[in-house]
Amino acid sequence: MTYDVVVIGGGPAGLAAAVSAKKAGADVLLLEREGSLGGILKQCIHDGFGLMRFKKKLSGPEYAERFIEEVKELQIPVGLWTFVTKIKKNPEGFSVWMVSREGVSELQTRTLVLATGCRERTARQVSIHGTRPAGIYTAGTAQHFTNLQGEMPGKRCVILGSGDIGLIMARRLKLEGADVLGVYEVKPEPSGLTRNMVQCLDDFQIPLYLSETVTRVFGEKRLEGVEICKVDEQMQPVAGTEQRIDCDTLILSVGLIPENEIAENLQVHIDPKTKGPVCDSSAMTSIPGVFSCGNAFHVNDLVDYVSESGELAGASAARYAKIQSVGVAQIPAEAEGEAAYVVPQCVRQEDVRGKVTFYFRCKRTLGRSELVVKTGSRVIQKKTFSAVRPPEMERIIVDLLKTEEIREPIVFELREVGA
Numbered sequence: 001m002t003y004d005v006v007v008i009g010g011g012p013a014g015l016a017a018a019v020s021a022k023k024a025g026a027d028v029l030l031l032e033r034e035g036s037l038g039g040i041l042k043q044c045i046h047d048g049f050g051l052m053r054f055k056k057k058l059s060g061p062e063y064a065e066r067f068i069e070e071v072k073e074l075q076i077p078v079g080l081w082t083f084v085t086k087i088k089k090n091p092e093g094f095s096v097w098m099v100s101r102e103g104v105s106e107l108q109t110r111t112l113v114l115a116t117g118c119r120e121r122t123a124r125q126v127s128i129h130g131t132r133p134a135g136i137y138t139a140g141t142a143q144h145f146t147n148l149q150g151e152m153p154g155k156r157c158v159i160l161g162s163g164d165i166g167l168i169m170a171r172r173l174k175l176e177g178a179d180v181l182g183v184y185e186v187k188p189e190p191s192g193l194t195r196n197m198v199q200c201l202d203d204f205q206i207p208l209y210l211s212e213t214v215t216r217v218f219g220e221k222r223l224e225g226v227e228i229c230k231v232d233e234q235m236q237p238v239a240g241t242e243q244r245i246d247c248d249t250l251i252l253s254v255g256l257i258p259e260n261e262i263a264e265n266l267q268v269h270i271d272p273k274t275k276g277p278v279c280d281s282s283a284m285t286s287i288p289g290v291f292s293c294g295n296a297f298h299v300n301d302l303v304d305y306v307s308e309s310g311e312l313a314g315a316s317a318a319r320y321a322k323i324q325s326v327g328v329a330q331i332p333a334e335a336e337g338e339a340a341y342v343v344p345q346c347v348r349q350e351d352v353r354g355k356v357t358f359y360f361r362c363k364r365t366l367g368r369s370e371l372v373v374k375t376g377s378r379v380i381q382k383k384t385f386s387a388v389r390p391p392e393m394e395r396i397i398v399d400l401l402k403t404e405e406i407r408e409p410i411v412f413e414l415r416e417v418g419a
């Protein structure tokens with residue numbers, strides 16, 4: 001079996017990639033380790049998905065269904081319950097090994113799209129002391145229990161971390177009758193989208209405590225309580241501020257990490273800032289023929305952007321499968337000033353005469369700010385923002401068509417400009 005494009009991961013990024021590769025005329029296969037398509041959207045039963053793309057407030061499953069229908073209409077073959085375990089480069093492309101209900105098998109493909117999503121950070125990664133009782137879950141696991149299995153994770157819940165999934169779970173647990181005692185955030189400002197702060201906490205009178213964290217858990221078999229502490233400016237617990245809260249459940253919403261074992265095994269360059277592959281403006285990684293999109297590339301806050309990146313990766317993989325051209329030298333894109341990172345990390349020469357979509361995050365919350373896109377001393381484009389916050393990813397389409405030849409890096413400099 002030889003394909004033009006094999007897409008790994010059937011979440012919104014992988015679905016969009018498979019559809020766009022197929023529409024570009026490629027022979028595509030979509031592989032998903034779970035029993036149905038949709039990725040994490042399957043368990044996101046709240047609304048708010050697709051506002052940009054469909055101008056509608058869809059639930060996660062409704063959003064995914066629109067792409068799943070397209071996959072069916074285009075008759076794209078899908079391998080469910082199929083876990084890709086290993087990939088090796090070969091002269092024509094790649095050998096892919098996978099485990100499915102039929103056993104271990106191997107196939108060949110000219111290109112790969114990695115759309116493996118991200119995973120949640122766990123209690124081990126945030127160093128909480130104490131015993132190891134039941135009742136401590138990541139927000140995604142609690143979401144899976146509540147929304148897909150119909151089981152409540154507990155009755156008296158403390159949420160650690162104000163990331164979006166934690167905020168959404170705070171509201172969900174309250175709606176299902178649990179006491180949600182509060183959301184505790186170690187940083188001095190919330191980590192979630194403003195709309196989720198309002199709709200999930202304020203509307204349900206769930207308190208948010210900033211610069212506070214969980215330092216210890218109590219209980220042998222089942223969680224009985226947690227110790228909360230205030231933290232100083234270095235985010236270190238302040239002695240004497242310890243306070244015990246009785247609860248049976250601790251929900252962790254302490255960050256997402258792109259899932260990239262396959263990319264790492266292929267020796268794809270990983271960006272230490274995003275924890276995802278370094279990609280060019282065609283979504284190609286440092287290994288020619290390997291493309292990355294969605295949360296595997298970098299953690300996105302809106303699914304609309306995830307689908308957009310999947311579409312780019314799928315179309316680019318289909319094109320590469322036909323022409324096998326890597327292109328010539330690439331122009332780096334660099335974040336400066338208050339910009340924390342910018343992706344894609346470089347622009348292909350052939351895209352230098354067109355429009356390229358970039359995404360960036362800021363380092364800290366700023367008021368009115370200006371992004372200046374420049375190369376050397378030449379300003380390419382400017383954009384003003386009324387405010388920027390690290391949880392909210394920003395997008396800018398840069399029109400490189402207007403510029404003369406670019407030889408130096410494209411720099412994205414973000415500065416606060418005041419009222």
Ligand SMILES: Cc1cc2nc3c(=O)[nH]c(=O)nc-3n(C[C@H](O)[C@H](O)[C@H](O)COP(=O)(O)OP(=O)(O)OC[C@H]3O[C@@H](n4cnc5c(N)ncnc54)[C@H](O)[C@@H]3O)c2cc1C
Nearest residue numbers: 009011012013032033039040083084116117140294295303
């Ligand atoms: C727990 C959790 C809850 C979230 N809740 C919300 C929310 O409520 N609202 C919101 O706007 N955003 C939410 N997000 C953000 C969400 O991840 C993105 O909006 C988007 O769904 C990411 O799409 P994706 O396709 O990149 O990844 P995913 O949706 O995670 O899809 C990745 C897919 O790849 C598959 N896969 C991974 N490795 C392999 C392999 N080796 N072989 C085969 N298949 C593989 C996985 O099974 C999965 O189906 C949540 C994220 C997480 C992690």
